[in-house]
Amino acid sequence: MVNSKINKITAKKLFFICIAMFLFSFALIPLYNVICDVTGLNGNTSNLKEKANTFSEATIMESNDKLNIQFISHETIKNKLAFKPKEFEMTIVPGKIYSTMYVATNKSDLKIIGQAVPSVSPNEAAKYLKKLECFCFEQQTFKPGEVVELPLYFAIDEKMPKRIKTVTLSYSFFETVDVSKK
Incomplete structure (x- = not known):
């Protein structure tokens, strides 16, 4: 019973981590462009x-x-x-x-x-x-x-x-x- 509860909590955490990673992947390009504009990185x-x-x-x-x-x-x-x-x-x-x-x-x-x-x-x-x-x-x-x-x-x-x-x-x-x- 305790293992089942721990498994559910772990599964929920992993699910939210996957969702966060997926959303972060969409934010990477605009974030990279902002960093390049501010710092001149890659000669943007x-x-x-x-x-x-x-x-x-x-x-x-x-x-x-x-x-x-x-x-x-x-x-x-x-x-x-x-x-x-x-x-x-x-x-x-x-x-x-x-x-x-x-x-x-x-x-x-x-x-x-x-x-x-x-x-x-x-x-x-x-x-x-x-x-x-x-x-x-x-x-x-x-x-x-x-x-x-x-x-x-x-x-x-x-x-x-x-x-x-x-x-x-x-x-x-x-x-x-x-x-x-x-």
């Missing part, structure tokens, strides 16, 4: 789209300091999509607007819909990178065999600390679900 640049809208020519000043920007891509859709930067590195002057391209090639016989996710390193540089136009702002659709040049217009704020000499902008491209069919 999600809040920079709004900041880019306030970046105007009036705030651009000349500077003689040069900075290296490296461009990296990660192909997460193996054997379906080739995704790489057209230029792997450029030397820029902070405060000026620059452009580059990434090239995506759909190597499959199917339409691919995906989203590029940016990351900036070092983390501190993320708040000084202003993306004015970026393919990462929206989903991309690639027809079978299609080769697409994806533009990126950006500037580095002159207020970036001088100790940062190289900034790496990395994109990972993930396949997404076509929400228009739902």
